[in-house]
Amino acid sequence: MSDAESPDADVRGDDYDHDHRGPGYSTPQAAIEESDPERLAYVMGLYVGTDVDAPDFLAVVDVDPDSESYGEVVDRVEMPDRGDELHHFGWNACSSSCHMDGLERRHLIVPGQRSSRIHVIDAEDRRDPELTEVVEPEEVFDYDLSAPHTVHCIPDGEIMISMLGDADGELPGGFLLLNDDFEIEGRWDPPGEIDMNYDFWYQPRQNVMVSTEWAAPETYYPGFDLEDVEAGKYGRRLHFWDWTEKEVEQTIDLGEEGMIPLEVRFLHSPVSTHGFVGAALSSNVFHFYEDSADGGRYRAEKVIDVEDREHEDWDMPVPGLVTDLLVSMDDRYLFFSNWLHGDVRMYDVSDPANPRLADRIWAGGHFGPSHPIDGKREVVGGPQMLQLSLDGERLYWTTSLFSSWDEQFYPGEGEKGSVMLKADVDPRRGTMELDGDFLVDFGEMPAGPARAHEIRWPDGDCTSDVWQ
Amino acid sequence: MTDAHRVVLAWDEGRVEALSVPADETVLEAAGRAGVALPVGCRTGACGTCTGRVLAGSVEHRRPPRAxxxxxxxxxxxxxxxxxxxxxxxxxxxxxxxxxxxxPWK
Known part of the structure; x- marks a missing residue:
């Protein structure tokens, strides 16, 4: 029996009190103070699209500098089928359920972006997690949804997944709900409320959720075709939802400067109505916030603009491609990756409307060093999925974006495999330094070189924990 | 229609596999039955992971090839x-x- 099944009926009342009996931490600051430095990382490993005859896997990476296997993949949980494209994943419970007695952060929900298969991994033994349940694609298609992306647990023990397409891989997408037995409960949203979907983040104290737009699966799955951008098939809008009513209250068109808004984060403080979103194709970061002078409507303003750069081997200037961003647990720093250029940046966002560049690291990409660490392997690809330690002192990243898009922009990554790198961060001084002792080589997996995508810690992280 | 056709799969590196594929079976299904692993993704025609190029002969898609x-x-x-x-x-x-x-930019 899963621990997620056990909350007593009388605890389901959901009236917020500050009793902290469930999973996670009572506040973002408590997460910083009470958490131990991460010793393991869970990372998505992929073979989809390559000739390697093996399924995608969850990698368990040793990130304990005192361990003999520091920087090595110490366990792999293989999926039952090939072709999933493991991508993003999440926990069955996080700090948003910290009032839920009996609920544990224990199960990882791991969707296949291409297969629409949803896996449940029991991580009770953090070093030796086990696949326990599988929701087959046909069960997902029955709800006329496909292409699962972001996984967030929501405060009553349920799990919500953004779905990017309908059963045929066309629009519209929507949201799928799993119950605490990991069975499909149904759709969260009324069908057709949105057309395109991608990432989402909810801020329950403010009764708001924000969702972003990539494209229809049939559009982005095969690769990035500029013709599809010209045909208006890629997204550029943010949707602000009434969290309890499950309706879109407001849609903001970010325009040409906001093409393909991907990862979206509210600040962690539950009282905040500020957040950031990276417009990947336009290579800009937008700040959004509730404007109390405008009746509580949201506004979004471009606050960081990454300039395209000329490259001698390219016909056109190279956009940065802001493909991932995150906010430190203390809400003071924003980190983002410039996947095509090859840098990861750290901004002071203590004034969120005016981010200040604090530091950056170049590692791989089309402009950074191909061997950022002397004596270690070549990096093919640029900084991509980011994860920050809860204390804000260690930033990690992997290099793969999406198998078919990697093939276009970093064609060698599939053959050589991804890497995972790490920087030590000094949040007091606003500096970062690449850790020359840390490089996880996904090129050296038993079945063959693998790509690596999203990263999570066993006990909460900066891209999934939400506070009610 | 259950006539089987001879389908030769050819990799760029020179590997070749020959399959007998009934007309009501997909190439991927037949390859799976024969233990030949091909790239695969959505299995619904949306993602393109399994794309091949028909050099000779002809195939018919069972549902719209959206990718x-x-x-x-x-x-x-x-x-x-x-x-x-x-x-x-x-x-x-x-x-x-x-x-x-x-x-598109290179």
């Missing part, structure tokens, strides 16, 4: 997860998806 544009179909690309043979075929396989779109 392929008109120019791809005209050039003989097919989605092997939903493609049934209609004649003996020779099909280029293995990482063919990357043919479909190039880096």
């Amino acid at each position: 392929l544009k008109g120019r791809h179909l005209a050039a003989g690309y097919a989605l092997l997860c939903i493609a049934e043979p209609r004649a003996d075929c020779r099909i280029r396989v293995g990482g063919v998806l990357s043919d479909l779109v190039e880096n």
